[in-house]
Amino acid sequence: MTGLSSFNMTEPLVEAMVGLLQANLNTNIDSLNAAYADAYTLPHAAQILPFVPIPSTLESGIPAVGVQELGSTFNDDIIVSAHATHTYAVVAICQAVDQQTLATQLRRMTQAILYTVQQDRKLGTGAGTGTAMEAAGAWNVSFIRYEPGPLLGDLDPIDPDAPPRSYLSWAAVVMESKRGEIPLSSG
Numbered sequence: 001m002t003g004l005s006s007f008n009m010t011e012p013l014v015e016a017m018v019g020l021l022q023a024n025l026n027t028n029i030d031s032l033n034a035a036y037a038d039a040y041t042l043p044h045a046a047q048i049l050p051f052v053p054i055p056s057t058l059e060s061g062i063p064a065v066g067v068q069e070l071g072s073t074f075n076d077d078i079i080v081s082a083h084a085t086h087t088y089a090v091v092a093i094c095q096a097v098d099q100q101t102l103a104t105q106l107r108r109m110t111q112a113i114l115y116t117v118q119q120d121r122k123l124g125t126g127a128g129t130g131t132a133m134e135a136a137g138a139w140n141v142s143f144i145r146y147e148p149g150p151l152l153g154d155l156d157p158i159d160p161d162a163p164p165r166s167y168l169s170w171a172a173v174v175m176e177s178k179r180g181e182i183p184l185s186s187g
Contacts, residue, residue, distance in 0.1 A: 010069045010086045013177055014050050016136035017067050017090065020120050021048045021113070023132075025065065028112040028119075040104040042112070045092075052091045062168075063109060064093045070174065074181070084181045087144070089172040090117075097166050099151065106171045110146060113173050117141060138177035147172040 026044040033041050046061025047053065052068045053060075070087040092109040096102035121141055123131045133141050148171050153164030 010072065010088060012136035013086055013088060013133065013138055013179070014067045014069065016132045016138070017088070017117075018048055018050045020132040021045070021065060021067075021090065021116060024116045024119065025112055028115045029109075031115075032108050032112055036108070038104075040101055040108070042105050042108045045109075053093065058093065062093060062095045063105070065109075065113070066091050066093075068172070075178075082181045083178055085176055085178045087174065087176045089147070089174045091170055091172045093168065093170040095154075095166055095168040099167055102151075102167045102169055106148070106169060110171050110173060114143070117143075117173075117175070133177065137179040139179055141175055141177050144174040144176055147174060 025048065029042050029044055043063060045063050045065045047057070047064040047066075049057070049064065049066040052066035053064045058064055068089045068091050070089055072084045072086045074082055074084050076083045090113050092106065092113060094102055094105045094109060096105060120131045120133060131138075131141075149169045152168045154166045154168065155164055156162050
């Protein structure tokens with residue numbers, strides 16, 4: 001991409017977050033399952049994607065995790081240099097046969113996502129270790145909020161008055177990162 005080093009926007013951040021989750025999320029799920037001695041085991045993420053999956057994509061496996069871009073704000077634009085704050089979310093989609101299992105699995109998947117990102121943040125910039133997100137040009141990764149999704153029931157088309165056969169929902173961990181979009185040296 002000679003000459004195209006400016007305005008990479010969220011693409012490197014999304015790719016780095018997906019790589020980070022693919023490398024470490026299921027290990028953190030195993031740790032959470034070991035820490036809780038109850039019947040609500042969280043399955044490994046079947047898919048970790050650079051987008052939020054639609055129903056046909058979910059047929060490839062649930063739980064599914066996707067990274068969703070939520071917009072960017074430019075700051076400090078002085079023509080030869082500009083920075084942007086990028087907001088994005090890691091969205092987890094889970095399905096279970098009862099509401100309690102679904103709610104517990106979503107809470108624990110959110111914990112596993114937070115642990116995974118926090119472990120990367122704690123690597124820091126010292127001693128040349130660097131983080132996956134720093135490699136993508138992020139100056140920081142800040143947790144903003146947690147957003148739960150609605151509860152959806154899978155109804156039997158033959159008997160729509162029967163209780164749902166299963167339940168599906170999602171939860172999102174919203175984050176933001178600041179990065180240089182026009183490096184001062186490219187002016």
